[in-house]
């Protein structure tokens with residue numbers, strides 16, 4: 001990927017020349033007078049404000065409740081691990097909120113303790129806590145962060161001791177007891193970038209090897225038409241379901257095949273990504289009213305089983321473009337952007353056949369901003385910045401609560417109905433995507449970088465030179 005430190009007008013001219021923008025977008029883009037750097041400053045200010053609320057009311061707890069000012073634990077049911085703090089760290093750093101970052105670092109050094117007798121989701125804990133600590137380590141180089149990431153990975157490791165190598169879904173952090181072999185592609189195959197990084201930094205190959213074995217075991221069970229279903233038994237390797245999807249339960253499996261190639265240069269991952277993506281593009285595309293969608297289909301017959309789209313799938317256009325299918329990725333992202341235009345914030349479920357929401361909540365989701373950011377990194381088209389801007393401005397309008405940003409209970413009501421929940425990924429994902437998309441910060445290498453499925457930067461942070 002190359003960098004384009006160009007002015008907006010030059011970029012627009014380039015995009016027009018390449019025929020990259022549809023007419024409606026073109027008109028809007030030419031009229032666009034957004035001051036992107038000012039918007040970036042605003043994102044930083046919202047982060048600073050929300051962080052001050054968390055600092056005051058929920059310091060060291062997992063997630064603040066932004067309406068009531070209370071807190072809730074996750075991923076443990078009855079114990080806090082400082083999840084928000086860990087997820088926020090590299091975002092604080094990239095925004096130059098250095099005092100806040102130092103404060104968080106001090107907390108992790110003095111308070112973090114994973115020896116808790118309780119069960120966590122292996123997948124969630126890896127992408128959020130192992131990934132969050134590794135990205136914070138990438139930001140500042142403090143060895144304690146790497147040691148803590150390794151400590152957590154060691155506690156998750158027993159989950160991979162299955163006959164197939166595909167992990168059980170839950171593990172007890174103290175005893176190592178595991179449960180729930182009925183799992184899915186995402187919870188089997190979303191480890192390699194973090195665990196490969198851990199192996200690289202510690203010299204211990206075990207982390208990389210268990211993650212690679214799991215991702216490969218899943219790939220080896222694909223159908224004859226190269227599709228994966230949604231549920232599998234990690235002990236027997238037998239499929240328990242038939243639904244192939246690019247949304248929930250599958251999404252980051254495909255993402256991490258590409259990422260294994262992008263971050264680690266693993267050619268097996270690239271081959272597996274290409275095979276799976278060819279299968280999806282051959283069987284799963286459906287165009288309605290000029291829009292591209294990916295319905296759920298039967299993984300052996302390719303028969304459509306549902307036109308209900310999961311909001312989580314809206315990240316997929318960015319991945320397709322990263323993997324080389326730029327036009328298809330852009331088309332799918334435009335389909336989701338049209339739903340954003342209509343509702344302001346994406347509903348959690350949307351049926352493209354009826355053009356109606358099937359789930360009116362939105363859990364403060366980052367996926368469309370993620371796709372916009374990835375597309376923009378590739379072509380620098382103002383169209384994607386505008387999608388990210390609309391995502392951010394709608395969030396400021398509807399999700400801001402007294403003590404932070406909160407999820408929405410109903411995106412179809414005006415004013416939108418808020419719930420009382422700020423998932424920790426918010427601090428790691430969209431706030432970072434917005435900022436990187438608008439700010440042109442010198443702390444980030446726009447030409448060579450890697451962000452995990454949780455938005456954790458594992459490559460591409462640039463430490464300012466010391467004076």
Ligand code: DMJ
Nearest residue numbers: 252312365366425453454
């Ligand atoms: C995040 O935890 C990750 O992006 C994950 O892969 C799926 N989506 C959630 C946020 O919606």
